[in-house]
Structure formats: structure tokens, C-alpha cells
Amino acid sequence: MIATIFFNLFSMSKKLIAIHHRPGSFSDRWIEYCQENNFSYKLVDCNKTDIIKQLEGCLGLMWHWDLTDYKSYIFARQLTYSLTLKGIKVFPDQNTSWHYDDKVGQKYLLEAIGAPLVKTYIFYNKKEALKWLNTATFPKVFKLRGGAGSSNVKLAQDKKQARKFIRKAFIKGYPHKNRLEQLKERFWVLRRDRNIAGIENLVRGIGRFFIPKQNDKFYLKQKGYVYFQDFIPKNTFDTRIVVIGERCFGARRYCRTGDFRASGSGIFTYNPLLINKKMIAIAFDVAKKLGTQSLAFDFVIDNNDPKIIEMSYCFAIECCDDAPGYWDTNLKWCAGEVNLQKFMIQDFIEALNTNKHRSLKSSKQAIDE
Numbered sequence: 001m002i003a004t005i006f007f008n009l010f011s012m013s014k015k016l017i018a019i020h021h022r023p024g025s026f027s028d029r030w031i032e033y034c035q036e037n038n039f040s041y042k043l044v045d046c047n048k049t050d051i052i053k054q055l056e057g058c059l060g061l062m063w064h065w066d067l068t069d070y071k072s073y074i075f076a077r078q079l080t081y082s083l084t085l086k087g088i089k090v091f092p093d094q095n096t097s098w099h100y101d102d103k104v105g106q107k108y109l110l111e112a113i114g115a116p117l118v119k120t121y122i123f124y125n126k127k128e129a130l131k132w133l134n135t136a137t138f139p140k141v142f143k144l145r146g147g148a149g150s151s152n153v154k155l156a157q158d159k160k161q162a163r164k165f166i167r168k169a170f171i172k173g174y175p176h177k178n179r180l181e182q183l184k185e186r187f188w189v190l191r192r193d194r195n196i197a198g199i200e201n202l203v204r205g206i207g208r209f210f211i212p213k214q215n216d217k218f219y220l221k222q223k224g225y226v227y228f229q230d231f232i233p234k235n236t237f238d239t240r241i242v243v244i245g246e247r248c249f250g251a252r253r254y255c256r257t258g259d260f261r262a263s264g265s266g267i268f269t270y271n272p273l274l275i276n277k278k279m280i281a282i283a284f285d286v287a288k289k290l291g292t293q294s295l296a297f298d299f300v301i302d303n304n305d306p307k308i309i310e311m312s313y314c315f316a317i318e319c320c321d322d323a324p325g326y327w328d329t330n331l332k333w334c335a336g337e338v339n340l341q342k343f344m345i346q347d348f349i350e351a352l353n354t355n356k357h358r359s360l361k362s363s364k365q366a367i368d369e
């Protein structure tokens with residue numbers, strides 16, 4: 001108790017955490033949490049060259065960077081890792097984020113720890129990939145290393161289609177963002193919602209198709225590798241499982257009509273009775289092995305066995321808002337309000353608190369000795 005009061009006083013005078021604010025991102029809710037709980041925080045701008053100086057006196061940095069910002073691919077991992085060497089705790093830390101939006105990295109990581117990843121094949125050589133086609137079974141799922149909302153995920157029904165994907169991967173390459181797929185996505189949203197917002201969204205999309213955002217031009221082209229996964233049939237939905245600390249959240253996401261892809265369909269339920277417990281256990285186990293602060297998994301079912309298709313430290317800001325609770329590490333259901341960003345910052349502050357006490361304790365021990 002006394003320790004907590006001391007820590008709170010310390011945090012008020014020392015600027016406990018720095019937050020990079022990007023409106024519309026997790027930082028909206030992190031800031032809200034600090035304000036509601038009287039935690040001292042400092043707004044910083046990670047994009048500025050003097051970021052290390054801005055962080056002077058701060059114990060931790062929270063920065064929600066993601067695939068919508070090309071700059072984060074250039075330096076987010078590098079900056080946050082460097083800060084940890086300086087003793088500044090970060091969210092997301094290296095364990096949590098190095099594999100973000102990197103399905104190639106995830107293949108090796110999940111295989112290395114023996115996690116149940118859907119069988120995945122990667123080739124860095126056209127000849128080798130074409131040779132593999134002779135023994136492969138079909139369909140296979142073709143993916144790019146990055147992307148969200150299923151926009152870079154396609155089905156290769158047969159050898160001929162797979163060959164086309166391989167040729168393009170090693171000759172012309174693929175844009176990181178597929179504008180045609182994104183436009184189709186807006187058509188799908190309009191068909192699903194049939195409202196004015198859907199029409200506006202489509203009109204904006206047509207504009208974006210012809211005139212891409214300036215920033216979109218900075219993403220690197222995807223070429224020189226090709227990624228396939230076994231297609232796991234009969235999945236009319238996938239399951240999104242999120243692990244934040246010792247809490248696990250679940251959603252069932254249904255596929256678009258006439259499509260094998262669920263992500264981005266916008267049709268989902270948080271009914272806990274529909275979430276497979278084996279997935280929760282696997283997710284807790286993988287998150288523990290990887291030592292992550294926040295990790296979302298997408299699962300499908302392969303003959304009764306849950307298989308991971310990919311993972312990501314971040315997700316849509318409103319993810320799980322309507323969930324009626326979560327499971328703890330004993331797989332016990334805990335009913336209650338869900339705000340994933342609040343759980344992230346609670347854990348982060350708690351970890352800072354523990355670190356601080358540990359360092360106060362060790363300096364006291366050093367004095368005693």
C-alpha cells in the first residue's frame with residue numbers, strides 16, 4: 001500500500017509514461033485512462049529526430065504503430081529496442097512486436113516453438129517454388145508477408161493459378177496495398193450494410209483507386225519470395241483470440257458469403273459459448289512462451305484441431321468492446337466490461353511499478369551491503 005502511494009507520488013513528479021498520440025489509435029484510450037486515474041503522462045512524437053531527448057525522465061513509452069503508417073516500418077522496431085537498452089520500458093516491446101505484420105517471420109517463430117501453425121511453405125527462389133508445385137496438393141492459400149482484412153490473401157485453386165502467383169512474386173512483385181482488393185472490399189461493405197455510409201465509403205474508395213494516398217507510395221513492393229499455406233477446408237468462420245497479460249478474449253468471425261476469408265467481413269459474435277477452449281489454452285501457452293504483452297491469434301479448425309493462421313500484437317481499436325468478459329489463465333470465465341487498451345496500460349503501469357520497486361530494493365540492498 002505504502003509502496004503504491006510512494007510510486008504514485010513518484011510517477012506524478014517524474015512523468016511515469018510517455019505516449020505517442022495518434023488520434024484514432026490506441027493512444028486515445030491510453031490517454032483517457034491516465035486522465036481518469038490521475039497518472040502523469042507526457043505526450044511525445046516518435047517521428048521527430050529528438051525522440052530520445054523527449055523521453056528524458058520518462059520510465060516507459062507506449063506507442064501504437066501499425067501497418068497504416070509506412071514510417072513505422074522504417075524505424076519503430078529499431079527505436080523501441082534501443083529504448084529498452086536505455087532502461088525505458090516500451091509497449092509494444094520486442095517480443096511483442098518484431099513479428100507484427102510479418103507472416104514470414106511468424107512461420108519460423110511458431111515452428112521453432114512447436115506451436116500449431118497451419119502448414120506453411122515459403123520459397124525465395126522461383127525455380128524451387130515451381131518445382132514444389134509438382135508435388136503440392138491444391139487448393140493452397142497464397143499470402144503476402146503483410147496486410148490486413150484479407151486484402152493480401154488469395155486462393156490458388158490449382159497448379160496453374162499457383163504458378164501465376166509464383167511468377168508474379170519473382171518478376172513484377174505485388175504492391176503492399178492492393179488497391180483493387182480494397183475497392184472490392186468497399187463493395188462488399190456496401191452490399192452488407194446497404195446504407196448511405198456504405199455509398200460514401202465506396203465513392204471515397206473509387207477516388208483512392210485512381211489517386212492513391214501519398215504515403216501509400218512509400219511502401220516497398222513485395223517480391224523475391226512466395227508464401228503458401230495449406231487450405232483448411234470447411235471453416236465458415238475463423239476465431240480471433242487475444243491474450244493481454246493473464247486475460248484471454250475471443251470472437252468468432254464469419255466468412256463473407258461465397259468466400260473462404262473471414263477477416264474483414266465485419267460479421268462476428270462474442271458469444272463465449274462459441275469459443276473453442278483448446279484455442280484459449282494454445283493462445284495462453286504461445287503468448288507465455290513468446291513473452292508478449294498483447295497478442296491476437298487467428299485460428300481455424302483442422303479436423304477438430306485448432307490451427308493458427310497468423311498473429312498480430314494490435315488490431316482494430318474497438319476489438320472486443322462488446323465482449324461480455326474474458327477467460328483467466330485457469331480458463332475460468334470472468335464476466336465484466338472489456339476495454340483492451342485499458343488492460344494494456346494497466347499491465348504496463350503495473351510492470352513499471354514492479355521494475356521501480358525492484359530497482360529501489362536493489363539500491364537499498366546495495367546501501368545495506
Ligand SMILES: Nc1ncnc2c1ncn2[C@@H]1O[C@H](COP(=O)(O)OP(=O)(O)OP(=O)(O)O)[C@@H](O)[C@H]1O
Binds near residue numbers: 141235
Ligand atoms: N490456411 C487457411 N485455410 C483456410 N482459411 C484461411 C487460411 N488462411 C487464411 N484463411 C482465411 O482468410 C482470412 C484472412 O487470412 P489472414 O488472417 O492470414 O489475413 P490478414 O489479411 O492478415 O488478416 P487480419 O486482418 O486478421 O490481419 C482468415 O480470416 C481466414 O478466414
Ligand SMILES: [Mg+2]
Binds near residue numbers: 263
Ligand atoms: Mg488474420
